[in-house]
Every structure is written in structure tokens, then in C-alpha cells.
Amino acid sequence: MKKILISDPTLRDGNHAVRHQLQKHQVAIYAAAADAAGIPIVEVGHGNGLGASSLQVGESSLGDAEFLRVAKENLPTSKLGIHVIPGFATIKKDLQQALGMGVDVVRVASHCTEADTTQRHISYVRERGKEVFGVLMMSHMASKEELAEEAVKMESYGAEAVIIMDSAGAYLPADVTERIGILVASLTIPVGFHGHNNLGMAIANSVAAVEAGASIIDGTARGFGAGAGNTQLEVLIAVFDKMGFETGVDLYQVLDAADIAERELMKNIPSIKSLSVVSGVAGVFSGFAKHVERVAGEYDLDPRDIFFELGRRKAVAGQEDMIIEVALNLKAGVRAA
Amino acid sequence: MGKMKVAILGSGNIGTDLLIKIMRSRYLECGLFIGRNLSSPGMTKANMLGVRISDRSIDAIADDPDICDLVFDATSARDHHRHWPVLESLGKVVIDMTPAQVGAMCVPAINLNESLSHQNINMVTCGGQASIPMAHLIGQHHEEVEYIEVVSSIASRSAGPATRINLDEYIETTEKGIRAFSGCREAKAILILNPAQPCVDMQTTIFAKVAHPDIEGLRRTVNEMVKRIQHYVPDYQLIVPPVLEDGRIVITVKVQGLGDYLPRFAGNLDIINCAAIAAAEAYAKEMLKNAGFGTQGERYEENIDKRSYLA
Numbered sequence: 001m002k003k004i005l006i007s008d009p010t011l012r013d014g015n016h017a018v019r020h021q022l023q024k025h026q027v028a029i030y031a032a033a034a035d036a037a038g039i040p041i042v043e044v045g046h047g048n049g050l051g052a053s054s055l056q057v058g059e060s061s062l063g064d065a066e067f068l069r070v071a072k073e074n075l076p077t078s079k080l081g082i083h084v085i086p087g088f089a090t091i092k093k094d095l096q097q098a099l100g101m102g103v104d105v106v107r108v109a110s111h112c113t114e115a116d117t118t119q120r121h122i123s124y125v126r127e128r129g130k131e132v133f134g135v136l137m138m139s140h141m142a143s144k145e146e147l148a149e150e151a152v153k154m155e156s157y158g159a160e161a162v163i164i165m166d167s168a169g170a171y172l173p174a175d176v177t178e179r180i181g182i183l184v185a186s187l188t189i190p191v192g193f194h195g196h197n198n199l200g201m202a203i204a205n206s207v208a209a210v211e212a213g214a215s216i217i218d219g220t221a222r223g224f225g226a227g228a229g230n231t232q233l234e235v236l237i238a239v240f241d242k243m244g245f246e247t248g249v250d251l252y253q254v255l256d257a258a259d260i261a262e263r264e265l266m267k268n269i270p271s272i273k274s275l276s277v278v279s280g281v282a283g284v285f286s287g288f289a290k291h292v293e294r295v296a297g298e299y300d301l302d303p304r305d306i307f308f309e310l311g312r313r314k315a316v317a318g319q320e321d322m323i324i325e326v327a328l329n330l331k332a333g334v335r336a337a
Numbered sequence: 338m339g340k341m342k343v344a345i346l347g348s349g350n351i352g353t354d355l356l357i358k359i360m361r362s363r364y365l366e367c368g369l370f371i372g373r374n375l376s377s378p379g380m381t382k383a384n385m386l387g388v389r390i391s392d393r394s395i396d397a398i399a400d401d402p403d404i405c406d407l408v409f410d411a412t413s414a415r416d417h418h419r420h421w422p423v424l425e426s427l428g429k430v431v432i433d434m435t436p437a438q439v440g441a442m443c444v445p446a447i448n449l450n451e452s453l454s455h456q457n458i459n460m461v462t463c464g465g466q467a468s469i470p471m472a473h474l475i476g477q478h479h480e481e482v483e484y485i486e487v488v489s490s491i492a493s494r495s496a497g498p499a500t501r502i503n504l505d506e507y508i509e510t511t512e513k514g515i516r517a518f519s520g521c522r523e524a525k526a527i528l529i530l531n532p533a534q535p536c537v538d539m540q541t542t543i544f545a546k547v548a549h550p551d552i553e554g555l556r557r558t559v560n561e562m563v564k565r566i567q568h569y570v571p572d573y574q575l576i577v578p579p580v581l582e583d584g585r586i587v588i589t590v591k592v593q594g595l596g597d598y599l600p601r602f603a604g605n606l607d608i609i610n611c612a613a614i615a616a617a618e619a620y621a622k623e624m625l626k627n628a629g630f631g632t633q634g635e636r637y638e639e640n641i642d643k644r645s646y647l648a
Contacts, residue, residue: 054525055544055585056488087528090505113532114493116501141532294583314533319490321542325577325589 001246005190005216007105007163008034008233009043010261011071012083014224016047016287017270020060024070026265027062030221031074033260037253039233041105043081044071047226047287048318049109050082050098051089056320057287064094068101079104083135086110086117087318091124099128107163108154109135111316112142115150119157126158133192133216134159137317140170140283144179148186161190161216166205167287167317169198169228169280173208184213192216195231197223198280200272202231203239210245221254221261222269227279227289229270234258278304282311291323299327306330339628340366341621344398346420347411348372348379348390350497350606351434354598355409356383358614364621365614368404371397382598395420402427406624407617410434413499414506421457430620431457432613436503436510445615446470446565447518452616453623462507463605464489464526465514466612467541467573470562471588475545476519478554484546485521487511490529492536495603504528521545538593539604542577545586552586555579559588569615570608571595 011030015022027044034042044067046052046060053060060067072080082103087110089095095106106125108118118134125132134154139147151162164179176193183191193209195202195218206217219236223229234254240247262269275293279286284307292310296303309326343365345352352370356379359365370383375392383390391397398404407430410417417437424431433440440457443449447470452458461469468487476482500507511526531537556579566573570592577589594600594607 054488054527055484055486055546056527056542086504087508087530090508092505092509111530111532114501114530116498117504117530120502120505298582314531314537316490316529316531316533318488318527318529319531321488321544321587321589322490322540324580324582324587325540328577 001244002210003215003246004210004240005040006237006247006249007041007043007081007192007216007218008039008220009083009218009230010034010220010224010233010265011042011044012049013047013220013226013230014265015045015060016226017224017229017266019290020046020053020058022265023061024066027067027070028074029264030257030261031071033257035075035078037257038249039078039254040248041081042071042075042078043083043107044068045082048083048085048088050084051094052085057318064098065101068098068103072102079131081105081107084108084121085318086121091121095121095124099125099130103130105131105133107133107135108159109137112136112139113146113150115153118154122154122157122159132159133161133163135163135165137165138167138285139164139179140166140168140175141314141316144182147179148182151183152186155187155189159189161192162187163192163194163216163218165194166196167285168283169196169202169276169286170283171205172199172201173204176205176208177212180209180212180214190215192218194218196225196286197228197230197270197272198276198286203235206231206236207239207243221258222266224261224266225270225286227270227286228272228276275303275307278307282307284310284315285317287317288320288323291320295323295327299331301327301330339625340364341407341624342366342368342405343407343409343617344369344371344405345409345411346371346395348377348383349411349499350599351610352409352411353379353382354606354610355411355613356386356388357597358610360386362614362618364618364625369397395423398427398429399423406430407432407620409613409617414503425456432616433457433459434609434613436462436506438510438513442514442517443612443616444469444514444518445569445612446562447473449616449619453619458616460609460613461514462511463539463609464507464528464541465511466608467539467590467592468543469514469518470566471543471590472515472519472521474555474558474562475543475547475586476521478551478558479547479549482519482521482545482547484523485515485519486525486527486544487515487541488527488529489539489541489605490531490537491539491605492602493530493532494536495539495599495605496530536600536602538591538602540589540591542587542589547586550581550586552579552581555586570611572604573608
């Protein structure tokens with residue numbers, strides 16, 4: 001029976017959906033429920049990960065240390081995971097402290113073509129005997145050959161798995177099959193997939209990933225995440241059960257965890273709003289949604305125009321400041337060629 | 338009138354681009370271009386330009402100290418810690434391009450004259466050169482600045498192997514510079530690499546949290562600061578003038594380079610080099626004046642603000 005490692009970033013990616021305002025009691029209650037369901041890895045923190053609380057992306061109501069302490073207390077069995085983007089988090093300011101607080105799995109991420117920025121952070125975690133995965137974000141922006149090249153770099157730095165993210169929810173299943181296939185052929189370590197649901201493809205894409213050889217899949221309760229949300233975890237577990245894949249996650253308990261998440265964490269259940277479709281089609285990071293809506297309101301613009309313009313300019317995750325500039329330009333009637 | 342002799346340690350992109358700027362300068366001449374490998378692209382370029390080259394690193398200066406009065410160290414932070422004691426004992430002025438944080442931080446638009454009293458000055462970082470003048474301005478207009486955050490996006494192709502492996506040092510040094518020049522309580526620096534083709538120009542956004550934002554005051558003075566920077570970085574542009582958005586002060590600048598050894602989009606590399614040349618020329622003018630060239634007098638004074646390498 002094929003085994004799939006489930007990683008659950010409900011308490012990290014979900015933070016994008018609530019402007020990084022998750023509170024301690026919410027972290028505690030969901031972490032405990034996920035642990036009870038047998039979720040192997042529970043990821044927590046600011047939406048962009050460690051050290052990312054900022055005016056650029058949004059300030060987190062909880063500091064990294066508080067997040068980790070509360071999560072750790074409520075995860076007797078599951079591993080505690082974090083997301084780390086070099087350029088936001090440094091080893092001295094952020095990572096050192098996180099490892100000291102009992103983090104088990106560190107996922108070091110970069111934009112899909114910039115793997116070499118992760119070398120020091122990956123090596124640092126590996127040398128300290130913790131588990132470390134490499135993550136390639138916005139992976140639809142690179143060709144499959146480029147992705148393979150970047151993933152190979154991460155393996156050479158010491159990553160024990162490489163996960164590709166569909167950060168804009170832009171993939172169709174055939175895209176995933178092709179990309180996961182080449183990664184599985186190029187690496188000697190496990191390959192993973194992290195889906196977003198902008199085009200309604202997150203579950204189908206995750207299934208395609210597993211069929212192409214991926215063995216790590218990310219999902220969040222009720223799809224809690226920016227915009228259209230992520231791959232819906234409880235659906236994923238049910239689908240994998242039905243396909244005969246082993247996840248070690250208890251279906252009843254994960255359904256309970258999802259109910260708890262719906263009740264305790266979210267104001268709105270993620271759904272594919274018109275703007276989510278636009279962000280998927282434009283290939284722009286789903287996490288921009290709330291910022292785009294706000295700025296469009298302030299400058300009296302159509303948020304769809306902002307998204308398409310950001311797509312034309314090839315904005316990458318972390319470039320939230322570009323939204324204001326694009327809005328000012330649209331106001332002045334300037335568009336990228 | 339004479340020129341001050343300088344040496345460049347480090348034959349990478351930064352060192353080679355500095356060389357081309359120096360060859361245009363009326364105040365500087367390059368006595369020696371130093372690397373470790375005679376066949377590197379930078380060394381080849383210097384050789385073609387007829388500049389004396391050496392592959393003997395710091396020993397090349399130690400063995401022939403008269404070759405220069407001022408040294409640009411464009412190697413790495415680690416190497417700078419090794420170079421500085423040697424150069425200090427030889428009495429050389431050193432302009433440190435690395436994030437070694439040994440010397441006094443210099444941002445020409447703010448503290449050029451004051452920097453000249455130091456024997457070792459540090460050019461902070463590229464993001465620091467772009468953002469610190471704006472952070473300084475915010476500091477001047479507000480009694481208390483709670484927090485400043487600077488986010489630089491640069492073209493992936495403009496970030497060489499050293500930048501990529503030293504992201505943490507970049508962040509630490511930039512944050513230190515922001516705090517020192519703005520007086521803010523807390524600072525955060527973020528660096529984003531963007532691989533888009535055609536390559537994006539360097540862009541830096543400065544965010545600030547203050548109790549009573551004085552947007553009008555900032556708008557009145559920001560252009561003067563931009564002009565001061567444009568003296569040595571001609572294509573430094575304000576693309577989002579000070580605005581208050583979601584309770585935060587936001588300013589965005591764009592920096593295009595001169596396109597010497599490095600492409601125009603690599604404004605991040607160009608700005609730190611332009612700043613270093615501005616500092617070196619200021620040292621040179623001091624030295625030449627003290628050596629008696631100043632008696633040629635008024636003509637020199639007239640030209641003080643026209644950065645000769647832009648000619």
C-alpha cells in the first residue's frame with residue numbers, strides 16, 4: 001500500500017485568510033485536534049513563515065516564539081513544522097530560536113528559481129540534526145527542467161525532501177503530472193506537492209501528484225488559506241482512503257478537526273470567489289488577495305485589473321508593495337507593455 | 338592637477354564596475370586591480386583596459402605600498418576582516434564594499450563630509466544605500482519613529498553567488514544602517530529576488546510606523562533628498578511619493594544603473610558603487626587640496642558638486 005506523508009499548514013497558510021490574526025487559543029485548539037487525528041506534521045506561524053511579520057506582508061498578532069510554544073504544548077505526537085523564507089528570516093534572529101523551541105521539521109522555501117538562497121538555512125538545520133525539506137514556491141513560473149535543476153540544488157544542500165507549491169493555484173492536473181514526474185526522476189529524496197484551489201483543481205492536482213510519484217502532500221482544514229484556499233485536508237484524506245493510499249490519519253478525527261477549524265478559526269470558509277479565479281488565471285500569488293481588495297477599494301479601482309497587471313509584471317510572493325505602485329499607475333493610466 | 342591613486346581588491350562584478358567608473362574620474366586613477374585568478378572575466382577586462390593587475394591579493398599592496406593611497410575592498414566580509422589590519426598599518430584609507438561592519442557607515446547623501454575623518458568606511462548594503470536616505474528623512478520629520486521596514490526587490494540575475502549566500506548578513510547590516518541613520522526603535526529589512534525576464538529594475542519600498550505621520554512635511558523635502566542622491570546616482574527615481582496607506586507611511590524608489598560593467602537593471606549593484614566613488618572622490622579632493630593642488634583654486638571649487646565620473 002502506497003504511503004503518503006501528510007503535512008498540514010492550516011495554522012500557517014490559514015493565517016493569510018485572517019490577515020495573520022490567529023490567536024493563541026485558536027492555535028491550541030486546532031493543534032490538539034490535528035494531533036488527535038494523527039496528522040504527521042503540523043505547520044504553524046505567520047502566513048509567509050518565520051520572521052515574516054511585517055508591514056509588507058502583514059503583522060502577525062502572535063510572535064513566532066508564542067506560536068511555537070503554544071503549538072508545541074498541544075502536539076504530543078505530531079511533529080511541529082515551520083516555513084522559512086531566506087530574505088525574510090535569518091539564522092541568528094529567527095531560526096536558531098525556533099530550533100531551540102522544539103521545532104521538528106523546517107521547510108526552507110524560495111521562489112522557484114532561487115534555490116541557492118536556501119543553502120545556508122538548509123545546511124544549518126541539517127547540521128543540527130533536525131528534519132529539513134526544501135520548498136519551491138510559485139512553481140508554475142518555471143519550466144519543468146528549471147524546477148528539476150533547482151530541486152537538485154536543494155537536495156545537494158542537504159534537503160531530505162523537496163515540495164513544489166502551486167502558490168497561485170494556476171496548475172491543471174497535466175501540469176502537475178509533468179512536473180512531479182521530472183522531479184521524481186531527478187531526485188533521490190521524496191517529492192511533495194502543495195496545492196491552492198483557485199481553479200477548483202487542488203484535490204485533482206494532489207491526486208495527479210501522487211500518481212506521478214509524489215509522497216508528501218499538503219492540505220489544510222476546510223482548505224483554510226488565502227483567497228480560494230488550499231487543498232482541503234479532510235477531503236484529501238477521504239480521497240486517499242478511497243484510492244487505497246495509507247496516510248495514517250483517522251478519517252473521523254480529521255473530519256472533527258475540520259469542524260473545529262471551521263468553528264474556531266475562520267470567519268468565512270474559503271470559497272472560489274471571482275477574484276480567486278482571476279488570481280489563478282493571472283498566475284499571481286493567492287496571498288495577495290486581501291491586499292489587492294483593500295488597495296482597490298482605497299484607489300477606487302477594479303481589483304481584477306490590479307491582478308492582471310501584477311501578472312503581466314510577473315510579481316513574485318513577497319512583492320506586496322508592488323500592489324500600491326500598480327494601483328497608482330492604473331490610476332494614471334499606465335500599463336506594462 | 339594630480340589624481341589620487343587607488344587599488345581595487347576583488348575582481349568580481351563590483352570590483353570591475355568600480356574600475357570602469359574610476360577610469361572616468363577626474364580625481365581617481367587605478368594603480369592596481371587585484372584578484373586571485375588572472376583569467377577571471379574581471380581581470381581580463383582590466384588587462385584589456387591597460388590597467389596593472391595582480392593575482393596576489395592583499396600581498397600585492399603589502400609588498401608595494403606606494404601603489405595606492407586608497408583601497409576599495411570588494412571581496413567578502415570574511416576577507417575584509419583579514420585585509421583591514423594590514424591596510425590600517427600601511428595607513429591606507431579603505432572603502433569597504435562588504436557587509437563586514439568594521440568601518441563607519443557612509444551614505445553620501447547624509448554623511449559624506451563626516452565620513453572623511455575615518456580611515457575605514459563601510460558602504461552598508463545596496464538596499465541600505467537606496468533606503469537609508471528616505472529612512473533618515475522620516476527620522477528628521479518625526480520625533481519618535483517606532484518602526485521602519487525596507488523591502489528591496491532585485492532582478493535575480495543581478496544577485497551573484499556572494500549575495501545569495503550572504504542574505505542574512507545583508508539583512509543584519511541593512512537593519513543596523515536604518516536604525517543608525519533614522520533613530521527608529523526597530524528596523525526590518527526584507528530582500529526579494531525576482532527572476533522575471535526582461536529583468537526588473539531594483540525597487541525599494543520604505544514603510545514606517547509613527548504616531549503622527551507628517552506626510553506634507555515629507556512631500557516638501559523628499560525631492561531635495563532625491564536630488565542629493567541623484568548627484569551620484571543619476572537614475573535614482575521616486576516612484577511612489579510619501580503616501581499614507583493603511584496607517585503606514587509608504588515611499589517607493591527605483592534605481593537604474595549607469596550600465597558600465599553591469600546591466601542597467603542592476604541598480605542595486607550600481608548604487609553602492611556610485612556611493613563608493615562619491616566617497617573616494619571626496620577623499621581625493623581633500624588629499625589633493627592638502628597637497629597644495631587646492632591653490633589652483635577656484636576652478637576646483639566650482640566643480641565640487643559635479644561628480645566627474647558622470648561626465
